[in-house]
Amino acid sequence: MPHPTKLPHRGQAPLKVLLLCTADQGGGAAEACRRLLDALGAIGVEARLLVLHKGTDDARIDSVARTPLGRLWGRLAFVGERLEIYLRNGRDRSRLFRVSTARLGFDLSEHPWVREADVLHLHWINQGLLSLTALRRLSKLGKPIFSTLHDLWAATGICHLPLEFSPEGSSLCPRYEAGCGLCPLLGGKKQEDLSRSVWRQKAFLAEPPFSYIAVSRSEALLFERSPLMRSYGAPSVLPNPIDLGLFSPETATGMPMPDWWQEGRIYLTLVAARLDDDVKGPHLLMAIARELQDRYPELASRITLVLVGAIRREGYFDELALPYVALGSVRDHRQLAHIYSLSRALLSTSIYETFGQTLVEALAVGTPVVSFRCGGPEDIIDDGTNGFLVPAFETATYADRLAQLLTTEAKAGEAFSPEACRRSAERFGAEAVARKLYERYQASLTTPSSRS
Template sequence: MRVTIFSTFDTFGGASIAASRLHQALGRHGVQSRMLVQDKKGKAPEVYSVANNWVQQKIALARFAADRYQFAFYEKSKAVRFVFSQAKIGIDVTSESVVKDAEIFHLHWVNFGFLSVQSLTQLAKLNRPFVWTLHDMWAFTGGCHYSGTCESYQQACGNCEHFLRKPSSDDLSHQVWLRKKELFQQMDLTLVACSEWLAEKARQSSLLQGKKVISIPNPIDTKLFYPQHKREARQQLNLAQDKQYILFAAMKISDARKGFQYFEKAIQHLITQNPSLKDSVELLVMGQAQESDFGNIPCKVNVLGRLSDLSKIATTYAAADVFVIPSLEENLPNTIMEAMACGTPVVGFETGGIPEMIEHLQTGYVAKAPSAEDLAKGIAHILQHPNYEDLGKNARSKVESEYAEAVVAKRYETLYQSLL
């Protein structure tokens, strides 16, 4: 079977990384997978871009800028500029060879000037079955990628006070909802959520009534992300052998959804309640961050910066004693999967798809959200666990049984076969 995966990016952001990993997993499983993106940065085979020269790349950049500029007239504040997409600007990809030759269209995250609602309407006219893997809520809302406490997507959107400057019953969110309603009536569409949490949200939405919604997790390469001896991993990173390391992935720490304020308070509480840890515990930070961002952290902070070498990322997970993710709203974070694949226990809040990944007290600790105190309790639980190695083995075992490439690719292959 011939499958074409659509994704705005191939290596930038969690959704695109998940799409690329699925593309790789399908290929290794024997499925003929091609991937079409707007902005290609990686070197993976069978990944094609709609912008193949300097001029097309500039046009693609202009579409992205225009897409964001358009929304600026409606946004409630700059803080929401990149978390709401009206999808009015995009490109017609129906003439691309990997589109014309495909038997199944598999959508992932396609915003920011790549595929608009009109682009998807043009694809629907080709009469192929669609699979849409949901990495957030955008497909079934009036434009927001995460709705927070708002449940208007269960009716018809409108009166969007969270994101729009002038909310009303016929505001931008309602207009986007109407365009999507018309689009979905033309599509042979199956929705795949990466977590059961997101699948349930999708089933409750008004736009997807009558559509099939299932849950299949993202895959991970368990040969790339694997347990390593901590001593060897720390030697490679020039880290001390006599310290305990708390790993934190810093992406958009200014984004309230990422929960950095709770992580910061949790570390403060951890040290206050366990003074002896002040000199024995250090923080490892990978991602976009500066040391100045961690001025209120009462222990040594090692900022590794943004890492692109996957083997070094895997080594960093292996070197850590615990990985902490304080996000308040997440689907199925790649970082949790990566840490667990490397045999590192994880602490996170009981929100989104996180409790589906972390088995409480077996592979890590699921803290009550948004309690910084319980997050600190979870970190202490891992660091002081009498059978610490068992937690790591359990984490690795869960990844192998549920998220390994062959496991996930087989589930998608079965789905594809049912649609042909």
């Protein structure tokens, strides 16, 4: 892989960018943010990252809660917000983390890294990092503020995704386009409820200096439908970055074979922060496994599922019709790339995805992918070339496409081949994404009132 070419600065000091994210590990937003930190640094931008929860020893990353008092406040902010939501939603724990109010957080307007930065770039900042009051104070510093939409929270009252989920799929919440109120996640009993009051408090987020970046076209369309963002208009679209050097066909070279691997087995992999999260469609996975068993018994007899991620509901996958190995969370990216390389396909059974980062990771390694049409994956998968996009949520069709993929001989450079998959992932490369983002940063500094 060639080394990234640094941007010419013509004698000027490098652009200083400060990324803000609740954590530097765990979850897609944290992974994407840290990859962007690396990518910006590689092209000559002086990038740093402020977090609440720091899990690495990277000197470019600092925690706002380094002191005992800071850690206490971070904990109180988290617990205090969750408690209010719990009391307002009818004491329903199942919906506790589908919403955030940003009532409490850290005032970072005087933080030295904030003061030194030319540009601020928000990622996922909920659950104790930034409050709405803190965001308003940052907006008055005279600096451009970019926000990557890892979810739709900035455009809603309190929910992270304005969708209603059921075993049959997802549908747009009818309250989203009505300015919230009567929130179904709160029981929906009052027009002037918590969602409506927070929605009103967010009005300033639609004005300069905020600029929004959607990670997929599907997400951008949802953002535009928000009455809160009507004065803002359409966000730009820029995908999450991928390290094409790390996630590559060569990554697995020299790595030992895992103890679960057996010659002659067909491995299909799923990766998620939490595999039994209803939004990830675990019930759809169960149905697909049954379809494979019923429709393609000989093929199914050779398949093993590799489940990567947390499983909180004990015994949830005990009735899975196919054998599986549960590896838990895998934080070592080389190990994850190796798992992809040992897999005949990466599967996504999600009901909705804003992007689909694991799909790009697998493609970059050379592994085809299969997903329902559910948002972000539609920007990633070229149906019939690097995998399949299955109509939502046709589990029998999903099984048919899997069988087709597994029984098709992938000729070099043609459909489903490692070369075709790798080629389709190159547009998501970290350097390309960082350069496009750098252009947006520069434009915002030249014309601060415009939205790049």
